[in-house]
Structures are given as structure tokens and as C-alpha cells.
Amino acid sequence: MSEDKSLKKENNKKYWQFFWRSWAIQGSWNYERQMNLGFLYGIAPTLDRVYKDPKDIDKKKAAYKRHLAFYNCTPQTSSFVLGLSASMEEQLAKNPDDFDPESISAVKSSLMGPLSGIGDSFFQGTIKVLAFGLGINFAQKGNILGPILALIICFVPAYLVTWYGAKWGYTAGNQFLTKLNSEGAMDRVMFIAGVVGLMVIGSMVSSMIPLTTPLHMGTTFKLQSTLNTIMPKLIPISMTMFMYWLINKKVNTGWILAICIIGGILASVFGILKA
Amino acid sequence: MLYKALILGIIGIIVVLDSRFFGRLNVEQPLIASTLVGIALGDVTKGLMVGATLELISLGLVNVGAAAPPDMAMGSIIASAFAILSGASAQTALTIAIPIAVLGQMLGIVIRMGMSSFNVMANKYIDEGKFKSATNLHIIWGMGLYALSYFIPIFVAIYFGTNLVKEIVSIIPTWLTSGLTVASAVLPAYGFALLLSTMITKKMAPYFFIGFLITAYANISVTGIALFAILIAILLDQIIYKDKSSSKDDDSLDSL
Structure with missing residues (x-):
């Protein structure tokens, strides 16, 4: 024992x-x-x-x-x-x-x-x-x-x-x-x-990517409201799918990071995206 | 500043030893590292904010095999320290973190290459019958070098760099700060995409979109989705594997 x-x-x-x-x-x-x-x-x-x-x-x-x-x-x-x-x-x-x-x-x-x-x-x-x-x-x-x-x-x-x-x-x-x-x-x-x-x-993609578009024509047409009627969070999911596509194309990590940062700044300056 | 640089260097050692000594319990993740920095520098809220922002990108950076992803652990320690010491925003910290992470990645590559020479030394020690020396290469020299590879860069960056960063932050124009804010929202998309690329298959893709759509339309939080997901997974498991397994197998799963 x-x-x-x-x-x-x-x-x-x-x-x-x-x-x-x-x-x-x-x-x-x-x-x-x-x-x-x-x-x-x-x-x-x-x-x-x-x-x-x-x-x-x-x-x-x-x-x-x-x-x-x-x-x-x-x-x-x-x-x-x-x-x-x-x-x-x-x-x-x-x-x-x-x-x-x-x-x-x-x-x-x-x-x-x-x-x-x-x-x-x-x-x-x-x-x-x-x-x-x-x-x-x-x-x-x-x-x-x-x-x-x-x-x-x-x-x-x-x-x-x-x-x-x-x-x-x-x-x-x-x-x-x-x-x-x-x-x-x-x-x-x-x-x-x-x-x-x-x-x-999936849930994080829709709740943690706060991207919207400020694009509008006059005061009556706001692109974001139109997008919302099609599908809420369309921009975050499209952005994620775009990145997924880049990764599948074997684009180098450094390039993707550069695209994110420079692209993000340009999109903001030209008033295409807003966060 | 000497004292702060020392403390942050020690946090760096804790963070690097997480994967070297504790089997990667994820203390090295930006959310934890930045919170530790926040506690050390007396601004926990800022630490949490910077940590959450950086974590969103780094979640997707999986350490698999020989691949060396950007070193977000080092990046997040230095960036959150700068954010707290210079008053910069979480978004600005993010753009400080990424170049540092890339530099840290390069340093990591050099160390991992240099450590290949340990193999030759170990072989020699074993021939000479110095078994203890062979294992010490791992537990003392390996650990020590990894610890130093974090301590030294962090100490130097904090001790010499804070004022410089403060000045740079004060002259950043507004178009750039709002641009960086957009960039900081784009980067998580990359992080999530990286995660997807390691996990998704054609058969499993619907679960990703179910999670996305529920939160997009019904605004249910991540916590809520996680709870639903566990239950859905258990139900599906019962349906899919029902025919193939007897009740005896269910017990063997429980004992896992």
C-alpha cells in the first residue's frame, strides 16, 4: 500500500x-x-x-x-x-x-x-x-x-x-x-x-471596426444611410473581405500594413471614410 | 525617468518570458502588456484603451512555426508608455507601435538566427560529458538573451525617447490625426482577416457570417455571441455526431 x-x-x-x-x-x-x-x-x-x-x-x-x-x-x-x-x-x-x-x-x-x-x-x-x-x-x-x-x-x-x-x-x-x-x-x-x-x-468584425462613410450629395442623400438599408456594417465586412483577399494573394505583411495606414489616411483626407 | 524606464524594462522581461517560460499564457498580448504599463505609470484607463486598440490588430497575428509576426508585445509596451507619458491618444499610440513592432520583429529574427549556434555548442558539451552545460544553454543563456532583447530596447526607448516623442506628437496636424484614426479602424480588419485565413474553411464559413449578421442587425455584444456560439456548437455536435457515436463516446468527450 x-x-x-x-x-x-x-x-x-x-x-x-x-x-x-x-x-x-x-x-x-x-x-x-x-x-x-x-x-x-x-x-x-x-x-x-x-x-x-x-x-x-x-x-x-x-x-x-x-x-x-x-x-x-x-x-x-x-x-x-x-x-x-x-x-x-x-x-x-x-x-x-x-x-x-x-x-x-x-x-x-x-x-x-x-x-x-x-x-x-x-x-x-x-x-x-x-x-x-x-x-x-x-x-x-x-x-x-x-x-x-x-x-x-x-x-x-x-x-x-x-x-x-x-x-x-x-x-x-x-x-x-x-x-x-x-x-x-x-x-x-x-x-x-x-x-x-x-x-x-464575425461578431467582432461588426462591433469593433467603426468605419463609416461621410459621403453625401446635398442634404438629402447620405451614402451611409443608403448602405444601412442594404446591410448594416457593410463597410467593415467588405474591408475585412478585402484584407482576406490580399492575404490569399500572398501579399507581404509589410505591404498590407502600409496599405492600411496610408490608405486609411488618404481615405480620410478625401472624405471617403470616417471613424 | 530612470526609474520608469527600469520598471518598463522589467515589464518587458515579464512579457517576453510569457512565451519563453510559461508556454504562452498570452500575458504578451497588447491588452495585458498595456494594462501592466498603465498600472506601473498610474494611468490604468489609458493603458486599457491603448491595449484594446492594439489588441484588435494583433489578435490575428498567430505565432505558427518559423513565422515571425511583428512584435506587438514590445510595440505595445513602448507605445502605451509614450501615450501615457506624452498624453497622446490611443490612435497615435497605434502608429508608434507598428514601426516599433516591425523593428522588434527584426531584432527577434537576429536573435533566433544567433541561437542556432547553441546547437553546435550543445553538441560539443555533450561530447565532453558536460551535460549540465548543454541544458544551461537553454534555461540560462536562451532565457537570458531573450530577456535582454526586450529589456534593453525598451529601457533605451523610454529613457531617451519620451521627450522627443512628446515634441513630435505636439506638431501633428489635424488631418493626420483624423487620418490615423481611420487607419486605426482599418487595421483591425486586417487582424480579423488574418485570423480568418487560419481558421476558415468552405464548410465553416457560414458560422463566421452568422456571427457577423447577428451583431450587425441585432447589436448583440461579443460576450452574448460567445455564449450563443457555445450552445449552438454543442447542439450541432449532438446532431452531426449523433449517428456515428454511442452514448459511451459522449462520456469519453466529457473526460477530455
Whole structure:
């Protein structure tokens, strides 16, 4: 019984280690191999533990080098990869003869792609948009609740995903991921996240782009009133679609920013747009 | 001014370590960074205003893979500090923020290139059996350099630049300020379009327009739409995935 408890305590310590070291994974982000040193930092305590014996030093060197390879993954979902790799490294150290070290690298590179895709679109797409969409709403009224709310909304899912990622990666690992995929649960989470994210962006387009046109003929014809009868917020949505078109045409970010600023100033000077 | 420049430099370190050390909890977003600046300089309302204005653009700038978007975190710290210290408006702050963000982006590119040399060093340390030195490259040198890359530019800009900016702001003509106001309303359109380009598919496009139309016609706030959206998404999930999954799978979703 007490053995169970001490094992649980030891495992919990590992999960926290995976947790913090996944969050710190971007500390030396570089163009050549991106988060490789961060991953090495994450798995280093595991390697130090399994190759404690001085006569294993060559195995330890090989293991350290194995994790110097290119790596890139969303920090929150990366804890899953770290947990899984750590458990595989433990396996390898126990049965060096019937475990291929290559498989660890293979698992890492096969997981980082999909987990970054899901992680980035979930955290940077949906969660961030939701949190800061609400945050801006409050902040524009001068309410300090805005930034506080935004931080809380960002923190809670990040915390949960990283913690359970570390735990499931280490304990269930491979089986868990195949199960999730085969049941289509990942698709459903992505679908819900996409619907919420897109509806919030749509709402922000109509409430946070205060563009109107002052164009008029005499006192009877005001263009903006005519536009309003066709569709309110026609200018904000058209402007957004125009920008979307520019992005799809692969126009450079610098040029688009210049178009926004210079175009905005010119449109104001010639009395076409007003904010 | 020395004291203020120091404090703002430290805010810069907090903000950069958000993505380096805390897995990007979005403390680096302009809304948070500007609010921190507002608290430090004693004008929270202005910080919130500048933060909200800058946030609208930067929401769409997603950090994916190797792409380096304009560094809005650094831009927003310096711009909101200037807005508060020189009395400039949120719109003027916006146009200060963008050139700084682009400069910050370039600095970031140089650092990320320079850090590639860590790989060679790490390899050498491992050969020599200096395992601790190899991981220290990451946790001490990497973090340290990123922290300095924020602290130094912010400190210099605030310590030497505030008076200069104050003078420039005072001679801006009105046609330019109203022009900048329009520009600051156009920029969020770009931010939203960037977001769309990463999220939208033909199948999902209607949800974007539903959100837009409800707010355009019925004037429901973003908070309201978010709440509706969550419920609609849950309902649609039940309808779409009803046939494909048994009740057992619903439980497995809950446990996520």
C-alpha cells in the first residue's frame, strides 16, 4: 500500500517536471532546429535518472544527442510528447536489446505535427480569440475586468491540457492517442472550437471596426444611410473581405500594413471614410 | 525617468518570458502588456484603451512555426508608455507601435538566427560529458538573451525617447490625426482577416457570417455571441455526431 503511495508521489513529481519543462520549451527557440534544446532540457532529468551509472556514459551521450534533433510543438500539447518520450526512454534503458532507439525519434516527429496543428489552432485560434474578444469588450469601457478575464480564460485550458497531456503521455501514451483518433473525438473538439471561434470573429468584425462613410450629395442623400438599408456594417465586412483577399494573394505583411495606414489616411483626407 | 524606464524594462522581461517560460499564457498580448504599463505609470484607463486598440490588430497575428509576426508585445509596451507619458491618444499610440513592432520583429529574427549556434555548442558539451552545460544553454543563456532583447530596447526607448516623442506628437496636424484614426479602424480588419485565413474553411464559413449578421442587425455584444456560439456548437455536435457515436463516446468527450 505504502509502495503504491510512494510510486504515485514519484509519478506526480514527474508530471510536474514535464509540465514546467513543456511550458519553458521555447526558451532558446532558434531557426535551425526550433525547440530542440527546449525538448532536451525537458527530458534531461529522465536521462540523468536512467543512466545514473558512470559506466553508462556513452549511452547517456547518445540519448542526449538523440534529443538534439529538430523539434517544434505547441508547449501545452508538447507535454504529451515529453511524457511519452520519457516513458519510452525508461523502457529503452531497461531493455536495451529489444527496444529500438530510433522509435523514440520516430514517435516524436510523428506526434509533433498533428499536436502542433491542434494545439496552435485551439490555443492561438479559438481560446485566444474568445478570451481577448471578451477582454477588449470590457477594456474599451475602461473596465480592468477585461484583461483579468482574458488571462483567466487563457490560463485554465492551458493548465489542464498541459497537466493531463503530461500524465496521459507518460501513462497511457500510444494507446490513448489512437483511441482518441478512432472515436473521432478530436474532430468533434475541433468542430466545436471552430464554430465558437468563427462566430466570435464575425461578431467582432461588426462591433469593433467603426468605419463609416461621410459621403453625401446635398442634404438629402447620405451614402451611409443608403448602405444601412442594404446591410448594416457593410463597410467593415467588405474591408475585412478585402484584407482576406490580399492575404490569399500572398501579399507581404509589410505591404498590407502600409496599405492600411496610408490608405486609411488618404481615405480620410478625401472624405471617403470616417471613424 | 530612470526609474520608469527600469520598471518598463522589467515589464518587458515579464512579457517576453510569457512565451519563453510559461508556454504562452498570452500575458504578451497588447491588452495585458498595456494594462501592466498603465498600472506601473498610474494611468490604468489609458493603458486599457491603448491595449484594446492594439489588441484588435494583433489578435490575428498567430505565432505558427518559423513565422515571425511583428512584435506587438514590445510595440505595445513602448507605445502605451509614450501615450501615457506624452498624453497622446490611443490612435497615435497605434502608429508608434507598428514601426516599433516591425523593428522588434527584426531584432527577434537576429536573435533566433544567433541561437542556432547553441546547437553546435550543445553538441560539443555533450561530447565532453558536460551535460549540465548543454541544458544551461537553454534555461540560462536562451532565457537570458531573450530577456535582454526586450529589456534593453525598451529601457533605451523610454529613457531617451519620451521627450522627443512628446515634441513630435505636439506638431501633428489635424488631418493626420483624423487620418490615423481611420487607419486605426482599418487595421483591425486586417487582424480579423488574418485570423480568418487560419481558421476558415468552405464548410465553416457560414458560422463566421452568422456571427457577423447577428451583431450587425441585432447589436448583440461579443460576450452574448460567445455564449450563443457555445450552445449552438454543442447542439450541432449532438446532431452531426449523433449517428456515428454511442452514448459511451459522449462520456469519453466529457473526460477530455
